[in-house]
Amino acid sequence: MMSKTMEECAAKVIREWEARAMVAGGVAQVEVGQQFVELTANVISHTAFGSSYKEGREVFEAQRELQYIAFSTINKVHVPGLEYVPTNTNVRRWQLNRKVRSTLMAIIDERQTAAKDAKGYGNDLLGLMLEANAGKEGQRAIMSMDDIVAECKTFFFAGHDTTSHLLTWAIFLLGTHPEWQRKLREEVLRECGGVGAPLHGDALNKLKLTTMVLYETLRLYGAVTMLTRTTTTDMELGGMKIPKGTSTMIPIAIMHRDEEVWGADAGEFNPDRFRDGVGRAAKHPSAMLAFSVGPRACIGQDFAMLEAKATLATILRRFEFEVAPEYVHAPADFLTLQPKCGLPVLLKLLE
Ligand code: HEM
Numbered sequence: 001m002m003s004k005t006m007e008e009c010a011a012k013v014i015r016e017w018e019a020r021a022m023v024a025g026g027v028a029q030v031e032v033g034q035q036f037v038e039l040t041a042n043v044i045s046h047t048a049f050g051s052s053y054k055e056g057r058e059v060f061e062a063q064r065e066l067q068y069i070a071f072s073t074i075n076k077v078h079v080p081g082l083e084y085v086p087t088n089t090n091v092r093r094w095q096l097n098r099k100v101r102s103t104l105m106a107i108i109d110e111r112q113t114a115a116k117d118a119k120g121y122g123n124d125l126l127g128l129m130l131e132a133n134a135g136k137e138g139q140r141a142i143m144s145m146d147d148i149v150a151e152c153k154t155f156f157f158a159g160h161d162t163t164s165h166l167l168t169w170a171i172f173l174l175g176t177h178p179e180w181q182r183k184l185r186e187e188v189l190r191e192c193g194g195v196g197a198p199l200h201g202d203a204l205n206k207l208k209l210t211t212m213v214l215y216e217t218l219r220l221y222g223a224v225t226m227l228t229r230t231t232t233t234d235m236e237l238g239g240m241k242i243p244k245g246t247s248t249m250i251p252i253a254i255m256h257r258d259e260e261v262w263g264a265d266a267g268e269f270n271p272d273r274f275r276d277g278v279g280r281a282a283k284h285p286s287a288m289l290a291f292s293v294g295p296r297a298c299i300g301q302d303f304a305m306l307e308a309k310a311t312l313a314t315i316l317r318r319f320e321f322e323v324a325p326e327y328v329h330a331p332a333d334f335l336t337l338q339p340k341c342g343l344p345v346l347l348k349l350l351e
Pocket of ligand 1 (some may be wrong): 154155158159160162163166222223224227228289290291292295296297298299300301303304
């Protein structure tokens with residue numbers, strides 16, 4: 001069901017690229033990074049909130065500015081109480097938080113009115129959450145309105161920012177490794193058919209090489225570069241005693257390029273290492289940490305992989321591409337890893 005929405009959202013972007021290529025003699029230069037941010041925000045707006053792109057856009061623009069504020073203040077010395085002082089940054093942060101909350105509340109209110117009119121809550125993420133929360137007659141709601149808004153914020157942000165960077169880095173790696181781009185195009189045409197054939201979830205699940213390339217992209221340029229955990233009890237980890245309450249960092253980006261774990265070619269793009277599955281790609285079965293592992297692992301990983309496959313398949317069927325000469329390789333960690341100066345790509349329309 002969701003792959004259809006994903007394909008429709010991707011097709012809308014592709015049509016714009018096609019139009020640009022046609023007027024430019026068959027080749028268009030596009031900054032794909034920004035386009036993927038908008039595309040993935042559109043997908044999560046529709047699939048999780050059933051909402052229009054306009055409402056989704058309001059949330060995503062406000063959250064994006066909040067992300068930059070959070071990033072620019074992350075390394076500043078924390079003075080207790082400063083968050084309540086009306087500095088310019090704090091005033092802007094409060095405004096943006098109010099904007100996100102009021103937009104989400106409007107979407108939620110609309111659903112609750114629909115439910116009262118016996119139309120039901122809807123079967124997207126928000127609908128399921130509200131229905132579960134409403135419980136049975138006479139039961140108290142499990143979540144407060146603040147909890148629901150907080151869940152929506154998490155899904156909105158976690159559900160698009162990371163996936164947009166996965167797509168951007170995948171296009172970068174395919175644009176610089178034409179042999180893999182060719183193999184993936186062949187696979188997409190074989191399993192999904194040519195332009196116009198619908199991209200069913202079943203066909204997308206057969207894209208083995210595409211999956212391998214996406215995992216290799218996540219290994220080399222995963223959006224989340226670091227996980228933090230605080231020990232809740234005194235413990236021993238790898239022979240080291242760690243007292244309760246210690247803040248620990250798990251540097252995923254560094255561990256993903258560790259030659260002892262991934263082999264001598266750890267720094268190279270080699271999707272073949274994932275041929276026998278994620279668990280067999282390295283010396284340790286849980287070496288791949290892009291989605292984390294264990295009980296707090298990413299809840300949206302299948303969603304992200306499906307969206308990335310649907311989008312890549314749509315692009316590969318229509319264009320051959322290479323990274324534009326203006327590109328500057330400067331991966332930057334703004335809470336999530338992204339190309340600092342964007343990713344300009346030359347898209348050549350296929351016959
Ligand atoms: C390429 C895309 C994605 C990457 C690399 C990614 C990565 C991660 C990672 C590393 C975590 C664990 C964070 C931690 O333990 O501190 C996480 C958690 C989470 N992710 Fe994702 N994610 C992606 C896509 C998505 C999508 C599409 C959604 C929603 C539709 C999503 C929703 C969440 C949520 C709700 C959590 C918190 C889970 C919990 O704490 O129980 N993510 N993600």
